Amino acid sequence: MSKRSGKLRLREGAAGYAFMSPAIVVLGCFLLLPILYAVFLSFHKVNLLGEVSYKFSGTANFERMADDTRLWIALRNTCKYALIVVPSQTLLALVLASILNMKLKFRNFFRVAYYLPTVTSSAVLVLIFMWIYNSNGLLNYLLDLVGLPTYNWLGDPNVALTGIMVMNIWSTAPLFMVIYLAALQDIPESQYEAAEIDGAGAWKKFWRITVPQLKPVTFYVVVMGIIGTFQLFDQSYIFSAGSGGPNNATLTMVLLIYQYAFKNLDMGYASALAFLLAVVIMLITVVQRLLFREEKLN
Structure with a gap:
């Protein structure tokens, strides 16, 4: 047998x-x-x-990396970008999902409207925002209209990366909003009713019920956000015409790898940088897994 x-x-x-x-x-x-x-x-x-x-x-x-100034600039820009974009887009996605989960009038219309930036081509979004940030663009036109001084948004190294951050938060948050919205609809309504009977207000219900229930989803959103931000390439490439400028302000790890691989034809060093980037992403993911690990039941 x-x-x-x-x-x-x-x-x-x-x-x-x-x-x-x-x-x-x-x-x-x-x-x-x-x-x-x-x-x-x-x-x-x-x-x-x-x-x-x-x-x-x-x-x-790998030894060459220690003396590569542009590598540390790219790594700093990428980490700065991730530290600002990931929490911002996660928080914005959660807030939008919570609002659209309420019984609002025309909420289906707003769900579709908020999701539209996600289905728009990344290259098209970059071109639209470049027009907005241009010296003769929409943003400076509005500032001039109300009597405020205009600014060179694309040419200033101090604000160039911030412009890409704003664009990515606006375009990526709706995708995670849909994920949060699906998770919110799976939370039993009885939990909120029980909390309301115990005298819990809206904020307490959100903090004590909604946030803990969304912990696995938040882990997924943060991990995907980290991976996405560390792989930033097309927006930075189009904004700077492939140079990472002005003054390396928009230089990211993937753009640097592209430059070494396809401009300098240094495939060996570019592969080493890609290996370094993969290790950094894996380490961050492991740390996140430890921070978001669920409590074990006895």
């Missing part, structure tokens, strides 16, 4: 892997192999012009 059950289990396992094999092959070719190849490149000096060659350089690409 045990032999027959063992053969049956083996046959079922083989059938399962056979059904999974197309997905395994696709993921292996387009996910696992590129990762392994990037790790391989990070330990080599690669020549892509003429005859392709790989010269083993050991840890030279």
Whole structure:
């Protein structure tokens, strides 16, 4: 009986892997192999012009990072961007979801209207905001209309990155708003009714019931926000025409990797930087997992 059950289990396992094999092959070719190849490149000096060659350089690409000034500028910009954008878009998404979860008039219209920035192309959004921030754009026109001084929003290193932050908070928060909205509708109404009977007000119900119930969703939103902000590329590239300017103010990690890989053709060092970025994201995710871990029941 045990032999027959063992053969049956083996046959079922083989059938399962056979059904999974197309997905395994696709993921292996387009996910696992590129990762392994990037790790391989990070330990080599690669020549892509003429005859392709790989010269083993050991840890030279990683040692080079310590003296790369632009790397630390890009890492600082990326961390600053993530520290401001992720909490802002998470809080805004939660507030919008809480408002749209109420029994408001025309709430379906507002749900659709708030979600529209998410379905708009990122490149189109950047061009719209560049027009708004332009010296002759909408923002300066409105400031001039009310008698306030105009400003060079795109040319000042102190505010260039802030302009990208505002755009991303506005365009990304609606996506997380939908996730929060779905989670809010799963919270039993009986919990709020019981709290109301005990004399809890709106703020206490929100802080004691809503926020704890949304803890797993908040973890997901924050993790996806961190990953998204650390992968910032297209907005920074279009804003600065690929330079990361003005004065490296909009230079991010992914834009720096792009510059080394496709402008300088230094694939080995670019792969090492990509490996560093992956390690940073994984470490931040682990820390978040520890902060958001659920209490274990005895």
